[in-house]
Amino acid sequence: MTFDQIRAVLVNKTVGIAGCGGLGSNCAVALARVGIGTLILADFDRVSEDNLNRQYYFRDQVGKKKTAALTENIFRINPAVRVIAHDLRLNRENLIPLFNPCDIIVEAFDLADQKEMLIETILTEMPGKPLVVGLGMAGWGMNDNIHCRQVDSMIICGDEVSEIAPDHPPIAPRVGIVANMQANAVLEILLGSSEAEK
Amino acid sequence: MEILLNNNRESITNEEITVAGLLKMKNFTFRMLIVKINGKLINKSDYESALIREGDVVNVLHLISGG
Numbered sequence: 001m002t003f004d005q006i007r008a009v010l011v012n013k014t015v016g017i018a019g020c021g022g023l024g025s026n027c028a029v030a031l032a033r034v035g036i037g038t039l040i041l042a043d044f045d046r047v048s049e050d051n052l053n054r055q056y057y058f059r060d061q062v063g064k065k066k067t068a069a070l071t072e073n074i075f076r077i078n079p080a081v082r083v084i085a086h087d088l089r090l091n092r093e094n095l096i097p098l099f100n101p102c103d104i105i106v107e108a109f110d111l112a113d114q115k116e117m118l119i120e121t122i123l124t125e126m127p128g129k130p131l132v133v134g135l136g137m138a139g140w141g142m143n144d145n146i147h148c149r150q151v152d153s154m155i156i157c158g159d160e161v162s163e164i165a166p167d168h169p170p171i172a173p174r175v176g177i178v179a180n181m182q183a184n185a186v187l188e189i190l191l192g193s194s195e196a197e198k
Numbered sequence: 199m200e201i202l203l204n205n206n207r208e209s210i211t212n213e214e215i216t217v218a219g220l221l222k223m224k225n226f227t228f229r230m231l232i233v234k235i236n237g238k239l240i241n242k243s244d245y246e247s248a249l250i251r252e253g254d255v256v257n258v259l260h261l262i263s264g265g
Contacts, residue, residue, distance in 0.1 A: 019265060021265060022264075022265055023265040024265075107265075108265050110263060110264060110265045111263050112229075112230040112261040112263045113230060113261075115230070115263075115265070116230045116231075116232065116261050119232050119259075119261070120232065120239065123232075123234075123239040124239060134264075134265045135259075135260075135261065135262060135264075136262055137264050137265070149205075151234065151259070152257075156259070158264075160260065160262070161262070162262070162264070163262035163264060164262075164263050164264040170264050170265075175265075
């Protein structure tokens, strides 16, 4: 497919990004660059200085709400993207109505219990809805361990073992790889496999 | 019995086993888990009763913080 053909498909698609931190902000930007039609973002937090080591924000945005800052950044890259931003904490109740319009949902939370809440809710209330989960991206190096595997309608990106810790923080390179792997998995679902083109 | 656990073929001596039993047997000690049997999510409240039988496809996902 040419890039024009890719854009023609993506412009009609909607992707939900649950969490606008390390994974969510980087994934959203990657999808904005390729021209996804609509992004539905959700996060309650504000940009802080220590986010800058991995999250797609800028120094002059410290203090701003992440939904507002990310919307700004997306607009600066690709103003054609429709952004619906929800400045709130997602839970079992609001998750469904907010993300119902999505073709695919990207799980980009940081806390394990939040990931569990989202996965359980989607698998129960929206069975079959493609869900791209980010799992295990702390530290540096270990490129070989980062993988992408499918379990029914769920795609899991990450190394599935590297939990964040003070001496094992999440930092830009590895977080960026997993976030872009998630965006890449989204494209594979929306565009079909590029291998099939040959 | 033979099952598929996280895509690996596993031989289990029991004819059937509960989800809780399997988690204990395989030392899945993480707090946050997603368990699916044959594509269906098993609620935590059902771990002691949901049974795994011959030929079942089981997926156990460890959820860890980071993102």
